[in-house]
Amino acid sequence: MIETVLGKYPALRPTLATIMAGWCVLVSVDLILFLFISRSAFHSLELPIGAQLLLFSENITLLTALIFILGMLLSTGAIATERHASHGPRTSRIARLLIASLVWLALIVYGASWGLFWQTGSFVGKQVFLFLAPHPLQVFHWVDFDIAAVIVSVAGASAFLLTSAIPRWIAACLPTAQLKFIRIASWAMVGFAFGALLGIQYSQGGDREATKTGIVYARSRENISGPWSFAVAELVRQSNDSVAGLRLDATLRIAQRSLIPIDQYTAWARQKPHSKWNVVVLTVESLRADQLRAYGSNRDVMPALDQLAGEARVFLNSYTQSSHTNYATIVPLSSHYPLRSATMYSYPKNPTYPRVLIYDLLKALGYRTAIFSSSNENWSGMINYLDTGTLDRFIHAANSKKPTYLMIGDAGFAAMRVPLDLRGRAGR
16 A cells, blocks of 8 residues: 555655654664663563553554654655755755754653653653743753753754754665665554554453553553653543533532621721731741651751740641642642642732732731742742732842852841841831
8 A cells, every 4th residue: 555655656755764764763762761761661560561562552653643743744844945945055954954953852852751750750741841841940950960961962863863864864765775664664553553452452441441450551551651651641631630511519509708808807906906026937848847856856957946946836737738839838828728720720910819818918907028038939820829919028039139048157037138127117
């Protein structure tokens, strides 16, 4: 069949052979990564070797579909470039450079996904991408420089190989050699597709989906069988988890306390005598309680905090609302559970839902208010949630010109010398 099609359209032969050659290179890379990364499906103790090969076949089948889509798009762009070569060699070079750059960026994402999997056991998905894309430089310090350099350089070399070296090599081959190469690669693709179908039957045929074998296979497909299987599984999972269109129980009643206007709240507060103490809320992120002396540790990690705990009320049964910074750190200021979505959430500008933070009330009572944060509050739109319009100062890592940390001789908060009288009208 392939010979018949190429016989009618001989111009497709070098393009198809080039795509097949690129496919062989990426399959070889995938196989090497599967073999050498210890977290991959090839190293799973729960799966027999046959199931591991079926998972690899499924991942390669998905890769095949993606390569053909991208390959045809890039080939179309290259053909259009050649047709417009009369506009000058400079236009042709710019177009080829653009195509190579797009391939390079795609390979960097692919390599970064495998790199993340190597270090954390999870590929790059929608949530990771949405978290990293707005502020990649802020998280660059989390990445080992040697790993980043290897990914970028190998992706660059591979982009040159796929967009320049391989097309030239294919063009130099005889038509019979191109056809033979296409035929061999096509049979390999059919073999991988057959393996993917066997994997579906192995894990979902009959009642196998509910058995241990089916569950382990499905879990491995979603988590450790490659970036392509992971991405497809995430799309399927999100579509299945959608609650749109669900019919609610008509007997269900949700009771909510009415919102009290701040003017009314402050009027009640002024009816009773009270002392205007300075209010300082200190949040330390990612701090384990068992590392402090106040909670039984023998380590002297934060002596000032331990001294404060010795003179204060210490809560022994307190839990964070989340392991995510953007969910957890704003809870003490609002007393609200902030999650507003079933998926990764970024707070929008001027949120429409009601929120009242502690400094909103203090501002209404005559306090000067401020936030000083060593974190970048632009992450996931936290600044949109925190900035309610009642802050006199909002200084964080993205707009502060001060060092975010000091090493030897750290004078603490006093070293910042922020031009703000925190006492204001609140007294000493």
